[in-house]
Amino acid sequence: MDDKKQIKFILNIAVLALICVFLWWGNDNLSSFYIRILNLSAIFVILGISMNLVLGFTGMFSLGHSGFMCIGAYVASILTMSPASKEIIYFMEPITPILAQIQWPIFPAIIMAGVVAALFGFLVGIPALRLRDDYLAIATLGFAEIIRIIVTNTITITNGALGLKNIPSVKSMWVYWGIAIITIIILKKIVNSSWGYSFKAIRDNEIAAEAMGINLFSHKLLSFSIGAFFAGIAGALMAFLITSVDPTMFRFTFTFQILLIVVLGGMGSLTGSVISAVAITILMEVLRVVEEPINFFGLLQIPGLPGMRMVIFALGLLLVILYYRQGLMGTREFNWDYILNKIDSFRKRGASM
């Protein structure tokens, strides 16, 4: 038993080391286009698993993720922009004096983005989590839009519809994937803790969970706030990747893109969300081909249609919902036991032959 634990520990370290080698190699050798896409997938990994915690593990159909991401992006941007560029960008109305001189390093700003988003998640959760199912979805969707509209109209803080530019750029894959991996580890710990079991119990049966002595409301609020925290962090990373933010980026369509990742990956599986986040982000780029004019052997000419790739995703989602509802992984997780057992039985078969 301990032997196996040791093997698993070594395997975990080995995988982490492999990832580190890849990041180290990739930072110097991959083209900036590839690095950008990989960084974007890291952001979607964080978004996917944090939404999965709320949706797949706690069973709350919440669609407020883009709103919390919006808060994270703005908090991180305002905290890290230099006072000089703030003066240039806020030309309609000057920025609130308290914020004008602030310039934080990247990492504290990312943490702060998460904390502020979690705080908003907490405040939104108090009224919204009294609802459930479709009603909760509508309420959280509404809250996300409210956040976006407030951001558009508080010009002295957020520069309104003009958005923010000149946000410090972060290109290193270490930052994006480092944070993504830390997020995965933290969420895995949460899911396997007594909190995680309570979340799953609430998902499976609220009345029975309450009869066990689980405080429904505080656990739902906890899960919701943790989800908002990581959405805020992902928002901050998004701001550093694109180096400009404006409120239209965080429309509710963005939430549906995350929902797509969660549903395709399997609600209730962190592994599934990670795989589908990376796959979908990469496919988003690869499938740009279908948006170009296509010529079928000179017989049929299709002009380029922007948005065609979303049609393909829509069809994919339709097929998954019709024929493979549990998604890629269902509620299963990647684990070494499964692989070790496979290798074991393979070896035994080899020996008996």
Add this chain to the structure above:
Amino acid sequence: MLKIENLQVYYGGIHALKGINIEVPENKIVTLVGANGAGKSTTLRAICNIVPPSSGKVFFDGEDITGRSTVDITKKGITLVPEGRRIFANLTVHENLLMGAYARNDKMGIQEDMQKIFVRFPRLKEREKQIAGTLSGGEQQMLAIGRALMSRPRLMMMDEPSLGLAPLLVKEVFRIIRDINDQGMTILLIEQNATAALKIADYGYVMETGNITLEGPGQELADKEEVKLAYLGKA
């Protein structure tokens, strides 16, 4: 141990409980029988404050627990085995049982109780690592009872434990209830299956549309003409 005085519940405009009085003495099985819609489940829910009572009092060990939060009430030692079993379908049998001990912190005691439950229900031991949703109806009911026992309750309230089970399993479930009671557990049992429930109960109440119409020692009640007529089919 549990005492209910003049409990009333409204669902919107519907007067579901019209002032009932029930007493559950320590180490006894008390049963509440009656037809559909008589208010049996509502009574249990009102005790746990899942449905807030509009008037009346609930006393547990002489302490007034009316209107306390459900979580508080479970911590006092009252546990509910809900109707239709309501196990956590996507968790394993082991995890389901652990959830039962959610409010406890003594690791040793939890392990000990888990072993006791596996002795009582060997089937659950066989299926320890299995997802609970894949168990049969009878096994799920045993899991629900096991899960309730894991909280080391002082009063166990069971809502229709025989619901949707094959006759042979119904017998088995009632045998288990009797058994648990023999080891000192106080039980408040709600049943539509009045014959079986009254047979094992020390005391019974008959409910009809929100009122208690009859009460008495279990066997005595089962022998009464009007009970036979209304619930047991005329023998």
